[in-house]
Amino acid sequence: MSPQVVTLGEAMLRLSAPAGERLEAVESLDVHVAGAEANVAAALASLGVPVAWVSALPDLPLGRRVARALRGAGVDVGFVEWVDQGRIGLFFIEFGATPRPTAVWYDRQTSAFSQMSEFDPTVLDEARFAVSSGVTMALGDGPRRLAESFIGAARERGVSVCLDVNYRERLWAPSAARRVLEPMLGQAKIIVCSRRDAERVFGVDDAEGAEAAALELRERFAPEAAALVLTDGASGCVGISGSSVFVQAAPTARVVDRIGAGDAFVAGLLWGMLSDVGLGESLRYATALGALACTVRGDQALFTPAEIRAAATETVAMIR
Amino acid sequence: MSPQVVTLGEAMLRLSAPAGERLEAVESLDVHVAGAEANVAAALASLGVPVAWVSALPDLPLGRRVARALRGAGVDVGFVEWVDQGRIGLFFIEFGATPRPTAVWYDRQTSAFSQMSEFDPTVLDEARFAVSSGVTMALGDGPRRLAESFIGAARERGVSVCLDVNYRERLWAPSAARRVLEPMLGQAKIIVCSRRDAERVFGVDDAEGAEAAALELRERFAPEAAALVLTDGASGCVGISGSSVFVQAAPTARVVDRIGAGDAFVAGLLWGMLSDVGLGESLRYATALGALACTVRGDQALFTPAEIRAAATETVAMIR
Amino acid sequence: MSPQVVTLGEAMLRLSAPAGERLEAVESLDVHVAGAEANVAAALASLGVPVAWVSALPDLPLGRRVARALRGAGVDVGFVEWVDQGRIGLFFIEFGATPRPTAVWYDRQTSAFSQMSEFDPTVLDEARFAVSSGVTMALGDGPRRLAESFIGAARERGVSVCLDVNYRERLWAPSAARRVLEPMLGQAKIIVCSRRDAERVFGVDDAEGAEAAALELRERFAPEAAALVLTDGASGCVGISGSSVFVQAAPTARVVDRIGAGDAFVAGLLWGMLSDVGLGESLRYATALGALACTVRGDQALFTPAEIRAAATETVAMIR
Amino acid sequence: MSPQVVTLGEAMLRLSAPAGERLEAVESLDVHVAGAEANVAAALASLGVPVAWVSALPDLPLGRRVARALRGAGVDVGFVEWVDQGRIGLFFIEFGATPRPTAVWYDRQTSAFSQMSEFDPTVLDEARFAVSSGVTMALGDGPRRLAESFIGAARERGVSVCLDVNYRERLWAPSAARRVLEPMLGQAKIIVCSRRDAERVFGVDDAEGAEAAALELRERFAPEAAALVLTDGASGCVGISGSSVFVQAAPTARVVDRIGAGDAFVAGLLWGMLSDVGLGESLRYATALGALACTVRGDQALFTPAEIRAAATETVAMIR
Amino acid sequence: MSPQVVTLGEAMLRLSAPAGERLEAVESLDVHVAGAEANVAAALASLGVPVAWVSALPDLPLGRRVARALRGAGVDVGFVEWVDQGRIGLFFIEFGATPRPTAVWYDRQTSAFSQMSEFDPTVLDEARFAVSSGVTMALGDGPRRLAESFIGAARERGVSVCLDVNYRERLWAPSAARRVLEPMLGQAKIIVCSRRDAERVFGVDDAEGAEAAALELRERFAPEAAALVLTDGASGCVGISGSSVFVQAAPTARVVDRIGAGDAFVAGLLWGMLSDVGLGESLRYATALGALACTVRGDQALFTPAEIRAAATETVAMIR
């Protein structure tokens, strides 16, 4: 089946110490597959959406480890470039417990993806959404140019671009992020950004509340966006579509593993958009899948439509 | 030692995914022994009560797995029928975390127990209590008739019948349950029923509160019951004995694994009744053992008398 | 990609006690996906062959568990029928150590697959091989008729049928197996049969050695087979194609988990046949993949072409 | 059921490092229940023999851990004395791999059993065999006197005493062992002794082979023994009964965990004797159960009659 | 490097059942190294302080297990006495969940340390602090005399003695503790005592609040103490130095494993004192490290200076 959604980005192996254990004394590491755009793809595939993930992997067991997980979730990995050079990116996690924070260490330099320079644009031929995120732009000039070409190819075909700002302070400075991301926001139809990133990357004034910040972000950086969503972690989000503003609280979640929840949010949002239920309803799915993602170990949120619907809270969105 | 308590029902192997893992991606399953009446027997044996469990098991390793666990807890399994035909019943659990619910899938059809048609009534000769539950009645005509014959044999010997309504919507409809259970309630001396089952199975009006519901249940369906207890999950229970009404709050519990807590409640109740401490005090033990059961992995609540006493909250029961 | 190979059969969850542990005392069970034809499909997919697996699965987490594993290996599961009724078949393993045998207990009755009655024959449109095995025929009249219709559809399209005799004494008697399998052998182009099954099911005289037995099997039951292979466990196999006879020794293997090795053998054989390297060379791959399968836990032999080539022993086949 | 066999001795918790790990770096320890006479009891119970184990345990969770395991295997633990003082004996194991030997460290001083001074002799009223071993005599004056009183009570009731020499160099010197054990051998009807212990404890000349040594041992130390068996580890045993000599080879075994195999041997021997099949046949069961014990983790050999029969090699015993 | 801090006391192996499991059914035990003064040493070493631990260990794998862990944390174990006699002390833990309490069983009698009678006082030559605790005094006359001699040697060298009252009701009675500890408090410069121990051991009136109790404790028992800290579990502590009183709240902690938190508190306190930041600031580190200790499995709190600083709450201490 031709993919309705295409995502572009790096996948890594995530190596985590068991909860309550410290990396500096660790005897075994749990292995999961992660990466913002791969997570979005896996979550959508699990919901039944035909989705392809465009990336590069080393032709080694650990590269196959990644492909097997994504393919198992239902993602089309036929557009992955298999390369002889380059590592698989890694990151290490030590799960925290207050007052000890959860800590992440990236080890993704010289990865196969970071050296990828082109892709087959026909993957986008039948798509409705092309998805990438700020993490990809942060990985260096190569990935950035690749993402630009991906966005360009999408626009040529009339495919809506969905961009998650996803700022990572370990990868680049706010000013660098803004310089790169600002023109991209202008080309995106769907934008997801956390309230905190809006402030530190784009200098949006947060003092007037999330709604005002969302409006400011759209007006200044993304006037063409059909939908702009400002997330606020566990508490919920604000979405703007045209002149409508939606406020959506998130379901309460008992957190097992929060990492990847933001990507699940994006997947839930897109699932709603693909179902043509409107932004308000889509935000319900976004917050529901984000909450569900917190309840399972691993980055990926593999849930069924029935599960996402059951977790979606009653619509409390105010519509203006 | 001759059993003071005899329970009749099916035991299954419970196969559960590790917490935080999903069944659809599971790599290993934890194995526990479960089954309402087997759980009651194990908890009572652990408290030092001579107790026998009447059932059927396939003469296979997994059947022996069940017998070994119960015998290890101290249950007399000498009245178990070992059969060549029939499976061991199974059920699968995925533990939830809000907003993802804990989910259970039964796989118990054509089990050895469901094909059992008779038992040796001499097991009841010296007993004080004969215990079964609505789950057993729900397993088909065979088990229902077996339970009826068990209750009949108990009454012939002057053994008090204890019945836990234990309605399971995956096994039968409320109307079917009522048709079968109503005459049985009339024969039971001790009845345990959840507030929710009282309403959905027996149509008891819950609007006036637990106490009124308990009274209505007894008056309409179990006028001869010496003790009727309406449970209300984690919050506590109401007990009625003659004209006395006892209200007992449950101890606060940090829940590790809630499954089997209701059976522990019944065991705690019977342990009190066997000690002749009266219904009010027995409810303290019931709620205490129910709470303790939530704190350990597995269905079975294997605690000592000292532990149950330490966990029993101060009596807050009001007596009328 | 259209499948080059299509396999039809049941997949089960295999639940095994850790090595050195007994099922009757087991505390956790390792979960793998298994099933003769699913194993063949997974091994071929791993080798890069486009392959589809035709079957039925319950639309439940454990059904999805099976699909996820096969899809992860690269198998096309788009022709699987998802049903609301029926269990997922199970089997339990206790791994032995001399003198304690490895033991298997099936628990597969009333499975979703056993109730499947039709399939979409277009899956075969572009295929070169249609694969099934005697296990499928043994599961009852429904599966047998389904397999007959599968073979019929293959023949209509000129797709070569590959049949692995795979006799299971726990499922049916030798005479019943012969009655069903004999006409099927007549329709198969590629037949794999163990020396032992040739004797006990088809009454082939084994006294004159494997080569004579293979010739007798072909002459009596499968005169049209393009290739007939008689396996002899860890020691190797004899293959007959036209008037050529090939004898192939198996590589020495240190056995971690022998179960599934026969299915890997079939996959290796077909991989060779698809590469058009001739039966002799194909037997080298068959024995190599069978040996490799013994070195990993689980039923499925997921190896790369480079790995199978490295493990293939020097050709020692004699050609007549 | 009244016990047919009664064993007396200490049970310990065995804490073992996972295979391939060293105790000095161990992160988790596997827990098993062990102890020569408890092992014999558990193996017999598993074979269906009514058997009681006489001992003392601390009334603490780890004491209950022991009782639960033995009761689970079917052993009657009603004659265990529960005490407030005294530890549970422990021993630690590091499993070896050539040239690194398996090593055992005892930590059993001041155990509850070592302070036990009396038992209820009525346990022997209906028994056929009373079993103890040299380990018990080695634990100090108290256990030795207890064992003497056990043997005396058995003889008063006409119960045959079975004694396994079971010399432990970590517990006492050969000369001390001989001084204590010599008079006991004179009272035993069934004696099991390893060839090596016969030489180092009793000074039996081994140069003429096992048969001569067995005869010498009986003539010098146990003229009244109805059966004397000299074991020779994995290779087999020699048994003497009256003027008959039986030589029995042991089945080949792939060793997972050899500890406890000697106790399984004794259990197999007694199971044969209880079945009145004669010493020769009993030795087949002894070597079979000893071999089976090596194939499972843990000290205890919990097998069914069908399993022991399947593992018993063809009788190769020579009868004189 | 010469140690700046020297601690004296016993280390044990801590064997704990996995969370949610009961010791009486445990299949494996997690192994950690523990012991009040060893914990203090390990935490300080992890913070970069040169620290030696004075103790005795059996020259056996489990003794080496202890030394390896402490050495790995950076503790100088060159002053440990390796002995041929004596066990390694053990204790067993079952982690609780309300209403089931966490339970600890000691098994430390006849340990190598309890038989230790002298030490090399030159270890103290360059030290600033000599640390021991009431647990050590409670282990018998030998350990008590050893501790007295340790304190004496410290005072001779002008090394400040730090004493943690650390009363253990399983080891001795309050009156015995007071008799032994009272003269020791008079010699200590730094004293840590829980509010509860102040009351039950020293009879300090707690009714007037923590501050009054701390003052009373110092005035009556430790007039020379340069710093006296009264802890109040998770809520915080009160510290007195000269006429200054500091009140420090503890950071909120999500508790993974509370055992050892008190020792981490002492280490944090000493780390502050060694940094000459004053008692108020030191209490911030003490509560921070105590809280961090609760967030990891095991007794030992191995954190970096950066981590302790990040966890230290804002100073809320009031200074008088």
Next chain:
Amino acid sequence: MSPQVVTLGEAMLRLSAPAGERLEAVESLDVHVAGAEANVAAALASLGVPVAWVSALPDLPLGRRVARALRGAGVDVGFVEWVDQGRIGLFFIEFGATPRPTAVWYDRQTSAFSQMSEFDPTVLDEARFAVSSGVTMALGDGPRRLAESFIGAARERGVSVCLDVNYRERLWAPSAARRVLEPMLGQAKIIVCSRRDAERVFGVDDAEGAEAAALELRERFAPEAAALVLTDGASGCVGISGSSVFVQAAPTARVVDRIGAGDAFVAGLLWGMLSDVGLGESLRYATALGALACTVRGDQALFTPAEIRAAATETVAMIR
């Protein structure tokens, strides 16, 4: 204590799939510390030799993980340089089973050590041996120059240089290795080289057997070596010292994990040399420790003097 032995080289984290599992499907990875010269240091420290390891580590949890393990074994890590830049080197292992080979994938580029450029030569002031290996030279110009400067500093102080050729084909070509290593061999007093490396790197003719090859290697490349040892894997080694030739068979070993055995061999050799027992006796220890290393999981061979002596086979060395 001043180190008697100083080793220089990289340590890595070794991440291995559980035995029988494939990396491409791995769910958890076991973590060990490894690296040729770190392994030598750890083994010697475990034998009681004062030994320092000179290297660089990133100041991150995984860097501390390495230091903790080595310090725990007793290695002096005070000369390790802690750096802010650079990764911790990794390598991944999939353990094989015939015919599937054990496979290793390095992921060590841009490691902290590979960027290290100087060290504190005073570490060598009191040493007898300075140890490095060909792996270090293969890591690039920086490490090579560092090693040269290490060797130079050793020679200035009269410290004997010990060099293990340790050729790794994944790191460099034989010709490059020879160009770098040849001048170094000329400066080493103790040289260890495998028979295979002698041939492929140095072009030594192996046809005349190990003894002739050893002699040729010494004559051509290392005329000043006081001891040259040619190893031959599991079968043993040949050692040459002056005009004496020693042939030493290795003890039979049941292999749990062969990786690191060569480093253990070097440590055993040096332990003998430090004990001044002569080369012949030292080879016994070398082969013994090499064999013991195979019996435990992980790269490091942490054994006591008693254990190495027990494993050392009888001297079968021929002396000329």
